[in-house]
Amino acid sequence: MSPLVHPAPGPLAATCLDLPAGSPGGSVELFLDLYTGDKPLIPARAFMLAPAGTNPRPPAGLDLLPVAGKCLSGPGFGRYVTALRKALASAIDPTQIGVLHLQHLTFGATPALIRALPAHPRIALVHGTDLIFAEAHRDQLQVLRETVRAADAIVVPTDAMADHLLKLAPLTDRRKLTHIPWGIPDHLLTDPPTRAARTSTSHLRLLYAGRLTAEKGAEALIKSLAPVQGVELSVAAPRAQFHSLAPFLKRSGVRARYLGWLRRPQLWKAFTEHDVLVMPSTTLEAMGLVALEAQACGLPVLYQPVPGLSDALAASGVATDFTHSAALARDLDRLRTAPGLLPALRQAGYANAARYPLSATAQALTDLSRQLV
Structure with a gap:
């Protein structure tokens, strides 16, 4: 590049x-x-x-x-x-x-x-x-x-x-x-932030990044995550929107670590500190630029295959159904335990982001x- x-x-x-x-x-x-x-x-x-x-x-x-x-x-x-x-x-x-x-x-x-x-x-x-x-x-x-x-x-x-x-x-x-x-910015492709080596793989660090409006699917994500073991969720979103979501989080029993609404360089650093970006959008995305930026930073993407995301990500990410807890749990468990899967997805993500x-x-x-x- x-x-x-x-x-x-x-x-x-x-x-x-x-x-x-x-x-x-x-x-x-x-x-x-x-x-x-x-x-x-x-x-x-x-x-x-x-x-x-x-x-x-x-x-x-x-x-x-x-x-x-x-x-x-x-x-x-x-x-x-x-x-x-x-x-x-x-x-x-x-x-x-x-x-x-x-x-x-x-x-x-x-x-x-x-x-x-x-x-x-x-x-x-x-x-x-x-x-x-x-x-x-x-x-x-x-x-x-x-x-x-x-x-x-x-x-x-x-x-x-x-x-x-x-x-x-x-x-x-x-x-x-x-x-x-x-x-996405060319410098993110030529000089991405360094990913820290993981010392433990006992759980999967999930990141949701973006607005929390209805079409983004956060409630479906939380509902389906409630019974899933071996994961932890972080959320980077506008503060008022996260506060509006807090009662639903409490009712569901899902603990989410709130990171704030991050400036882009902070978000890129957060990408390096997580294992998977989750994109549960319910309707469509023009392209899902946050997913491409995550891939450029070496963060694999788990996504709902809606129009736009399917075009931009295809097989470089993992498509799942965030509206069905069993399907989501199966795919998260595979990401957590399948040898070599996350590194392979990181490489596929780098190659895909470089196209844009x-x-x-x-x-x-x-x-x-x-x-x-």
């Missing part, structure tokens, strides 16, 4: 993620990885929302919009989009922008950015939450279909995301679809932007 490669600068992109700065999630990390920093991989005017009641110091290259009223449906959604459009139009000189990178097919930033800069070519990026929220909210399904019509190109990270999108928007012009996998350098994602998006300008 070669060192981090910055693609030749493409047209300046305008892009907005209508989440407060500091929000958790793989989509946020990918956004910051691509568009922010002293030398962003993709030159951009990049925006997020200013968090309520705080005055954060955003990373270089990220501007914060003081727009309140975020919602998903009804008249309030229209007012929110209008307020975002006005804020973006005031902040951006359209003569400097070459292309729009629409983060998500749904939510408010995408229609706001299109209306603020109506004459620029548009690349829409599909994430798992787009499809989940479009299924659950009629107004968001309408936004998704309008974005699909308005976009000049639609980027999907996996074939599963394309298939799911076409079910929600069957009139999509398939010629617009472009497959560009998401990526962030620089390749940036280069492909830059090439696509050039084609449209």
